[in-house]
Amino acid sequence: MNRHLLRRLPAIAAAVTVMLLLLTFIVVPVTLVLIKSFDNSGPLPAWRLAEMTQHAIALLPADKRQAAIDKWVTDATQAERVKATATAYELAGAKVTWRTDQPFDQQQAAIEKAFSSLSPSDRAAVDAAFPVAQIMLHKRIALAFAVRDTLAPSEFDLLRTAKAARYGLDNYVAVLADPYLRKAALNSLWLAAVSVFFTVSIAYAIAYGLNRGGIARPALTRTILLLPLVAPPVLVATATTMLFGRRGLITFTLLDQTLGLTDADAFNLYGPFGIIIAQTLSFLPTTLIVLDNVMRRQDGRLDEAAMMLGAGRLALFFNVTFPLSWPGLKRAIVLVFIQSLTDFGNPMILGRDTPVLAGVIYDQITGFQNTPLASAICLWLIVPSLIFYLALEQIGRRKRYVSADAGTPAEVFQPLLVRAGLTGLAGIFCLLILSIYGVVILGSVTRIWGVDWSFTLAYFTPDGIGSGLAGTNYGSASGGLEQVWNSVRIAAVAAPIGGLLALVIGYVAERMRAPFGDMIAFQAMIPAILPGIIFGVGYIIAFNAPFGIKALSLSGTQAILIINIMFGNLYVGVLAARAALQRIDQAVDEAAESLGAGMIRRFYEVTLPMLRIAALLGVLYVFVDGLTTLSSIIFLVSGNVQLASVAIFNAAQDSSYGYAAAKSVGLLVVSVLAMGTVWWIEKSTRRAQGLAADPAADKRYGTQLTVTGMGGTF
Numbered sequence: 001m002n003r004h005l006l007r008r009l010p011a012i013a014a015a016v017t018v019m020l021l022l023l024t025f026i027v028v029p030v031t032l033v034l035i036k037s038f039d040n041s042g043p044l045p046a047w048r049l050a051e052m053t054q055h056a057i058a059l060l061p062a063d064k065r066q067a068a069i070d071k072w073v074t075d076a077t078q079a080e081r082v083k084a085t086a087t088a089y090e091l092a093g094a095k096v097t098w099r100t101d102q103p104f105d106q107q108q109a110a111i112e113k114a115f116s117s118l119s120p121s122d123r124a125a126v127d128a129a130f131p132v133a134q135i136m137l138h139k140r141i142a143l144a145f146a147v148r149d150t151l152a153p154s155e156f157d158l159l160r161t162a163k164a165a166r167y168g169l170d171n172y173v174a175v176l177a178d179p180y181l182r183k184a185a186l187n188s189l190w191l192a193a194v195s196v197f198f199t200v201s202i203a204y205a206i207a208y209g210l211n212r213g214g215i216a217r218p219a220l221t222r223t224i225l226l227l228p229l230v231a232p233p234v235l236v237a238t239a240t241t242m243l244f245g246r247r248g249l250i251t252f253t254l255l256d257q258t259l260g261l262t263d264a265d266a267f268n269l270y271g272p273f274g275i276i277i278a279q280t281l282s283f284l285p286t287t288l289i290v291l292d293n294v295m296r297r298q299d300g301r302l303d304e305a306a307m308m309l310g311a312g313r314l315a316l317f318f319n320v321t322f323p324l325s326w327p328g329l330k331r332a333i334v335l336v337f338i339q340s341l342t343d344f345g346n347p348m349i350l351g352r353d354t355p356v357l358a359g360v361i362y363d364q365i366t367g368f369q370n371t372p373l374a375s376a377i378c379l380w381l382i383v384p385s386l387i388f389y390l391a392l393e394q395i396g397r398r399k400r401y402v403s404a405d406a407g408t409p410a411e412v413f414q415p416l417l418v419r420a421g422l423t424g425l426a427g428i429f430c431l432l433i434l435s436i437y438g439v440v441i442l443g444s445v446t447r448i449w450g451v452d453w454s455f456t457l458a459y460f461t462p463d464g465i466g467s468g469l470a471g472t473n474y475g476s477a478s479g480g481l482e483q484v485w486n487s488v489r490i491a492a493v494a495a496p497i498g499g500l501l502a503l504v505i506g507y508v509a510e511r512m513r514a515p516f517g518d519m520i521a522f523q524a525m526i527p528a529i530l531p532g533i534i535f536g537v538g539y540i541i542a543f544n545a546p547f548g549i550k551a552l553s554l555s556g557t558q559a560i561l562i563i564n565i566m567f568g569n570l571y572v573g574v575l576a577a578r579a580a581l582q583r584i585d586q587a588v589d590e591a592a593e594s595l596g597a598g599m600i601r602r603f604y605e606v607t608l609p610m611l612r613i614a615a616l617l618g619v620l621y622v623f624v625d626g627l628t629t630l631s632s633i634i635f636l637v638s639g640n641v642q643l644a645s646v647a648i649f650n651a652a653q654d655s656s657y658g659y660a661a662a663k664s665v666g667l668l669v670v671s672v673l674a675m676g677t678v679w680w681i682e683k684s685t686r687r688a689q690g691l692a693a694d695p696a697a698d699k700r701y702g703t704q705l706t707v708t709g710m711g712g713t714f
């Protein structure tokens with residue numbers, strides 16, 4: 001028994017270490033968002049603060065009490081007297097009849113007039129309340145320290161800060177009660193519904209064409225349609241604005257200035273329509289991956305058998321193709337719904353008069369530091385997605401959606417009209433995506449978009465003014481590619497550590513029979529299930545001053561960005577490692593153990609070489625997502641550490657399209673180089689291991705992992 005326990009100690013120690021890391025950097029931040037959402041702490045009501053002030057005044061020494069009161073009242077400035085008088089009216093139950101937003105001298109005159117019109121009893125009540133009001137508003141801290149020795153520590157802190165800790169559902173109710181928040185919630189829901197309809201419908205039609213012989217050059221089409229996966233989140237919105245905005249290439253330069261057909265100030269894509277177009281283009285690649293993966297795994301012989309039995313093409317589609325694709329279809333629907341609900345980049349750039357809840361979260365964090373309300377809205381975003389998902393799961397719950405020998409292509413030819421329609425649809429979106437990349441490249445070398453089309457490389461240099469932009473007001477400290485190098489440096493640190501840690505987690509959960517193995521795997525998957533914006537808000541709450549110790553604060557440092565990127569994307573490597581380990585005979589590991597290899601040596605010399613491809617996938621995903629992520633890190637950047645994706649978002653909001661385009665081009669080049677390097681390493685690894693250079697099974701497997709990281713795993 002003791003010997004068995006000793007053999008299990010390394011596994012137990014590894015499991016405990018991994019669980020503590022996941023608890024600290026994943027579970028705790030998410031849990032604190034939930035707790036913070038119930039925090040209604042705030043200023044004490046005037047009547048409560050007045051009671052506490054009167055109690056503290058009574059604790060002053062009797063021989064010094066009146067002198068202190070007289071001094072505090074006599075020393076009041078005009079501004080203090082005006083504010084104290086308004087509070088004294090409130091405490092006395094009298095109505096304030098003057099405007100409190102006017103200059104203090106005007107308020108003073110209005111106060112004297114209002115006071116003379118009061119009844120004698122009301123005047124006496126106001127006079128009696130004024131000293132208390134003056135002290136509680138302006139001399140409360142001095143009073144608190146004067147009686148500190150006679151107050152309990154909690155009473156002292158409450159009197160000094162005038163803030164009380166309260167918990168309840170007020171922040172949740174505010175979303176329903178506040179007209180602006182209610183409007184933002186309704187906008188979020190209907191935009192999500194419309195985006196789901198267009199994105200899923202288009203992606204389904206294209207996926208069908210790619211896998212049923214309806215689209216010419218399917219490999220090239222897939223490649224083009226998946227290009228936005230490695231682009232910054234707001235690239236599509238920025239490029240859409242550059243094409244169809246008030247100074248857009250098409251709406252302003254072509255239709256307005258050249259042809260004189262429209263007025264670009266009135267005819268443009270700003271508003272809900274522009275948001276829907278941007279979201280459709282942004283979410284199309286991930287939706288296509290889900291549906292393409294499902295369609296590719298269907299057994300094509302079922303189609304052939306149905307047609308041999310006399311089924312027409314519509315009957316074949318509705319009775320065979322569509323039912324078999326339903327599991328992937330409902331996941332695609334929920335995926336787009338979540339992505340739209342949590343998207344604040346596209347609405348803030350294209351729909352500036354269309355508030356959404358994700359944008360409200362951004363405003364509450366960056367503008368008002370109202371973390372409790374932001375936390376409650378974060379959790380509100382989960383509710384409709386969860387309800388929607390559970391409702392979809394009930395449809396076809398009792399049916400099975402499997403076919404034997406999945407992946408066999410069907411030998412069924414589509415009619416010319418169908419091929420033309422599907423190829424045309426895919427061609428339109430390929431053209432739009434290529435136009436987006438083309439306009440971004442063009443914008444990065446154009447002097448002033450929509451005004452001066454002359455060539456310049458100034459946006460790639462640190463000083464735009466000194467590089468040919470003098471006199472245009474377009475020179476900025478945000479010029480150049482410094483933020484791109486910052487992103488590369490931080491992602492380059494997070495990627496190898498995150499990739500290795502993901503392998504360790506997968507190994508512990510899958511191979512070591514460690515305690516709570518399934519719980520460890522689930523903890524690693526939490527960032528895949530929840531929107532990234534929740535993860536970012538959680539890090540603000542958790543690591544601003546951990547345990548109330550400022551010295552442990554990670555806010556404003558590079559460390560918090562590296563940790564957030566690393567733990568936010570672990571799950572891809574964990575999924576890859578666990579799937580790879582399930583295909584490797586466990587006897588290999590047991591043989592190494594029987595030959596005396598310890599846990600670390602077995603992992604390093606036996607398991608790690610066999611997981612090299614899974615490790616590459618995990619490292620690549622962390623690196624690319626670290627370059628382009630926005631929703632989770634936008635709240636964590638500081639003046640000392642700026643990342644490219646945030647700089648692109650800020651530049652796009654300010655209509656500084658040259659800066660946004662130049663940084664986008666920089667990120668795209670780095671992403672393509674990284675993916676090319678990993679592809680070359682993977683190909684060399686496969687060749688060295690005697691594997692096929694590009695097996696179809698691995699392609700499907702890698703595709704599924706990519707989908708998982710784009711907003712939801714269910």
